Amino acid sequence: MSIHTPRIEKKITLSTISAMKGVEPITMVTAYDALFARLFDGEVEMILVGDSLNMSFLGKEDTLSATMDQMIYHTQAVGNGAKSACIVFDMPFGSYTTADIALENAVRVYHETNAQAVKIEGGKEKADIVRVLSENGVAVVAHIGLMPQHVRSEGGYKVRGKDEDDIKALLEDALDLQAAGAALILVEGVKAEAAKAVTEAVQIPTIGIGAGNSTDGQVLVWSDMFGFFEAFKPKFVKRYCDGAKEVREGLEQYISEVKSRAFPDEEHTY
Ligand code: KIV
Numbered sequence: 001m002s003i004h005t006p007r008i009e010k011k012i013t014l015s016t017i018s019a020m021k022g023v024e025p026i027t028m029v030t031a032y033d034a035l036f037a038r039l040f041d042g043e044v045e046m047i048l049v050g051d052s053l054n055m056s057f058l059g060k061e062d063t064l065s066a067t068m069d070q071m072i073y074h075t076q077a078v079g080n081g082a083k084s085a086c087i088v089f090d091m092p093f094g095s096y097t098t099a100d101i102a103l104e105n106a107v108r109v110y111h112e113t114n115a116q117a118v119k120i121e122g123g124k125e126k127a128d129i130v131r132v133l134s135e136n137g138v139a140v141v142a143h144i145g146l147m148p149q150h151v152r153s154e155g156g157y158k159v160r161g162k163d164e165d166d167i168k169a170l171l172e173d174a175l176d177l178q179a180a181g182a183a184l185i186l187v188e189g190v191k192a193e194a195a196k197a198v199t200e201a202v203q204i205p206t207i208g209i210g211a212g213n214s215t216d217g218q219v220l221v222w223s224d225m226f227g228f229f230e231a232f233k234p235k236f237v238k239r240y241c242d243g244a245k246e247v248r249e250g251l252e253q254y255i256s257e258v259k260s261r262a263f264p265d266e267e268h269t270y
Contacts, residue, residue, distance in 0.1 A: 006041070006042025006043060006084070007042060007043050008042050008043065008045065008084055008085075009042065009084065010084065011083070011084050012045045012046065012084055012085055012086040013086060013116065014086060014116055014117060014139050014183050014184075016045070016086070017045060017046065017086055017183075017184065017205055018183070018204065018205060020045070020205060020216065020217070021203070021204070021205040021216045022216070025216065025217055025218065026045050026046060026205060026207060026216055026217025026218075027043075027044040027045055027046070027217060027218065028044055028045065028046035028047065028048055028088075028207055028217055028218065028219035029044050029046075029047060029048070029219065029220055029221075029222050029225065030047070030048045030049070030050040030052060030053075030219070030220070030221045030222050030223075031047045031048075031049065031078050031081070031082070031222060032049060032050075032053040032056075032057055032074045032077070032078065033074065033077045033078065033081070034077045034078065034080040034081030035081065036081070036222060037077070037078040037079075037080070037081030037082040037085075038081035038082065039081075040082070040085065040222070041081060041082035041083060041084055041085050042083075042084050042085075044085060045085065045086060045217075046085055046086045046087075046088060046207075046217070046219075047078060047082050047085040047086070047087050047088070048087075048088045048090060048119065048219060049071065049074050049075040049078050049087065049088065049089055049090055049115070050090045050221060051063040051066040051071065051090045051092050051093070051148075051149075052090075052148070052221045053066065053070075053071075053074055054066040054070075054092075055229075055231075056221065056223040056224075056228070056229045057074075058070075062148065062151050062152065063092070063093065063148050063149060063151075064093045064149060064151070064152060065093075066092040066093065067092055068092060068095050068105055068108065070092070071089060071090060071091075071092050072108070072109070072112050072113060075087065075089050075109070075113040075115050076112065076113050079113055079114040079115070086116050086117070087113070087114060087115045087116055088115060088116070088117045088118070088119050088141050089109045089113060089115035089117070089118045089119065090118075090119045091105060091106070091109075091118050091119060091120045093149045096120050096126075096129055098129070099128055099129045099131075099132035099133075102120070102129045102132065102133060103132055103133060103136055103138070106118050106133050106136075106138040107136075107138070109138075110138065116139060117138075117139035117140060117141050117183055117184070118133070118138060118139070118140060118141070119140070119141040119142075119143050119186060120140060120141075120142065120143065121143040121144075121147040121148070121149045121150070122142070122143070122144070122147065123144050123169070123170075123172075123173030123176070123177070124172055124173045124176035124177065126142070126177070127176040127177055127179070127180040128180070130142055130177055130180040130181055130182050131180040131181055133181075134180065134181030134182070134183075135181065139183040140181065140182050140183060141182070141183060141184045141185070141186050141207075142173075142174075142177040142182040142184070142185050142186070143185075143186040143188060144170060144173045144174060144177070144185060144186070144187055144188075144198075145160045145161070145170065145187045145188045145189050145190040145194075145195075145211065146158060146159060146160055146188045146189025146190065146210070147188070148188075157189065158189075159189050159190065159191065159210075160189060160190045160191070160194065161190035161191040161193070161194025161195070162191055166194070167191075167193070167194045167197055170187075170190060170194050170197075170198055171197060171198060171201050174187075174198045174201060174202050174206075175201060175202065178202045178203065178204055182204060183204060184204055184205050184206070184207060185198065185202060185204060185205075185206045185207070186206070186207045186208075186209070186219065187199075187206050187207070187208050187209075187211040187215055188208075188209045188210055188211065189209070189210045189211070189236075190210070190211045190212075191212070192211065192212025192213065192214060193212075194211075195208050195211035195212050195214055195215050196212065196214035196215075198215075199214055199215050199216060205217060207219050209236065210234060210235070210236030211236075220237065220238075221237075223243075224237045224239070225237065225238065225239060225240050226239070226240060226241050226243040227239040227240075227241055227242040227243040227244055227245065228243040228244050228247075230244055
């Protein structure tokens with residue numbers, strides 16, 4: 001059995017990530033458990049414990065019913081598997097409605113997990129919350145553009161940055177959030193030229209998802225990129241392997257071998 005050598009051996013901190021802007025694209029994937037976190041650790045710089053787990057793991061329609069307890073549980077699991085990647089905790093819907101609530105929940109994240117930053121969705125209207133968190137020593141990834149936690153209030157997932165006014169609004173969001181102390185900006189579901197304008201306007205790194213090729217880094221949801229989540233595939237998702245097909249093939253073979261008593265054979269018997 002060959003021993004895999006990880007690409008990254010040192011611990012990745014937020015300072016490492018900041019220093020990568022304009023130097024080398026940052027890679028980030030989601031993970032929700034120790035098994036996959038261990039697979040991704042040492043390869044990608046960052047792991048996001050996204051509230052997307054509510055859909056891909058829990059089978060819910062959207063992310064809105066994820067809770068702090070669930071997110072903490074999954075982040076602890078990811079922390080058990082990932083030792084070098086910089087872990088980001090996705091604050092679930094309702095956990096940062098005021099600065100006080102956000103701070104209380106973010107302190108809980110730092111107390112109970114080894115996440116290095118929390119992510120919150122929102123533009124300049126969330127700048128005060130970002131300021132309070134960062135002034136209290138909590139690193140924040142500010143998520144702008146298409147915000148999945150707004151799916152019910154906006155009646156769907158809407159691509160942003162389609163006209164000059166919206167690009168201007170996104171730029172204002174990014175600049176205000178940076179001024180409030182955000183460590184990174186995650187830009188989701190925006191036209192490539194809007195994400196490029198945001199990336200060029202800020203000094204902090206931007207991580208894109210469905211935001212073209214000019215952001216400082218990219219993130220994908222693991223179950224999308226490896227072909228396990230089959231309910232739908234947004235245009236921006238590239239499938240790097242066909243996980244569901246591979247599992248089905250393996251499962252079929254297992255069933256047929258059990259039925260025919262080909263398994264367990266000598267090799268797998270004490
Ligand atoms: O929850 C999540 O996985 C996310 C990504 C889509 C960025 O927020």
